[in-house]
Amino acid sequence: MEHAWKELLPIDQYQVKAKGILHDYYRKTLTSLYQPLIGPVAYSLYMTLWAQVESETDWSEPATHHSLMNMMQLNLNDILLARKKLEAIGLLETYVDEAHDPRRYYYLLESPLSPHEFFNDGALNVYLYNKLGHYQFQQVKKQFVSKKSVSSERLREVTAAFNDVFQSLHPSELVVKKDSEMEQALTVKTDEAFLDESGGRSIRLTDDFDIDFVIESVSHLIVPKDVFTDELIEAVRKLAYVYKLKPLDMKYIIESTYVKFNELTVEQLRKGTQDWYAQQHNSQLPHLSLRVQPPLYRENITKEPETEEEKAIQWFETVSPYEVLEGIAGGAKPAASDLKLIESIMFEQKLLPGVVNVLIDYVMRTNDMKLSRAYVEKIAAHWSRKKIKTVKEAMNLARTEHQKYQQWSPESKRKKTIQKKNERKAALPKWMSEQKETQTFDAEEFERKKKELEARLKQYNQTE
DSSP states (O other), X not given: OOOGGGTOOTTOEEEEEESSOOOTTHHHHXXXXXXXXXXXXXXXXXXXXXXXXXXXXXXXXXXXHHHHHHHHTOOHHHHHHHHHHHHHTTSEEEEEETTSSSOEEEEEEOOOOOHHHHHTSSXXXXXXXXXXXXXXXXXXXXXXXXXXXXOGGGOOOOOOOHHHHSOOOOHHHHOOOTTSHHHHHHOOOTTOOOOOOOOOOOOOOOSOSOHHHHHHHSOTTTSOGGGOOHHHHHHHHHHHHHTTOOHHHHHHHHHHHHHHHSSOOHHHHHHHHHHHHHHHTTTOOOOGGGOOOOGGGXXXXXXXXXXXXXXXXXXXXXXXXXXXXXXXXXXXOOOHHHHHHHHHHHHHSOOOHHHHHHHHHHHHHHTTTOOOHHHHHHHHHHHHHTTOOSHHHHHHHHHHTHHHHHHHSHHHHHHHTSOGGGOOOOOOOHHHHHHHHHHHHHHHHHHHHHHHHHHHHHHHHHHO
């Protein structure tokens, strides 16, 4: 992430507090379920902040972010990115006091979801499945599943009741007298609250899905309006994000699910969405190839894109790799082998969707519209080692390393057997060729001005 200093400085202070009680069992949940999603740096940041929580009731002593950088041996960019990952996935709330000098941040640690909540979340469980694959996902899942050893039909409960063990108080002892010591002891002040588990939260979403349109468009003859509780609305937004659904798709799912169950709970809506998606996509879970570039790694272009490069950046950042393949194929459905290849490099090389879009476009345009596995994987590995995160970084690297990549291309061996005069130049993407043309124009302009200046100097010498 560039320009972290605009949001955070090493001198900025921070304090940490846990939002409720953090159990030791959460370490296993964070390690096995959350770490594959947020990565080792964000996981390490959470654990470091947790270690600084001195008491569940108080904020930690103020410290600078410079001390955090030294402790974790990370630069400020990495810490800020890790912090945002924790915020987005529901593990951290961040507040800032701008009036304090120096600026002070308050980090409120959220507890992770329980295994039951996580595996029924509808978002986090799907992400984990895509990250780990079927086999490893099942292995992790086993760690959090308990089996009933004895059939409940053979059991008779013999648990003692409270009144079987403890003597009841006299009625007069149960009366809380006004302004008495008992009333003062039992009363909690308005600015206080008892410690409790925070309950955990799922992913944090922005408001770019038109939930108001969904609620208004649903037929209230079929679905009563009071069905849309805050919990259900949040579930609608989350499911629409995970399954990449449009508002009209969500409207149909809500209506059909309500008709099927004659009610609408979060669990029923989740099941209805999964059934609908399975029918549309041959029982497959949402694919990585349907993801788009995260807003955190997009260019902040305030004006309408003018050059081919700016238009390409905007397009690569707002479409999925699936759509890029579809667009190159003229609207035809991408080949299963191509999708499998793209999904594998997104998973194994951890390349972001926008970066993969540039890779697809570059390879297709320069390799006779073919995605050769070895060639794609070699470039993808190079970009992964270079830690390419943005579309612009990918485009710049493709330009500077173009000659090297052409030597890697499977077409290069075939071209070596053809005479140079008969060789056909590989077509370049417009965003690459445009810059090349611009550079050629500048060189010609320089030569023209140079000749004009020499002519003027010659004329001036003759007059003297």
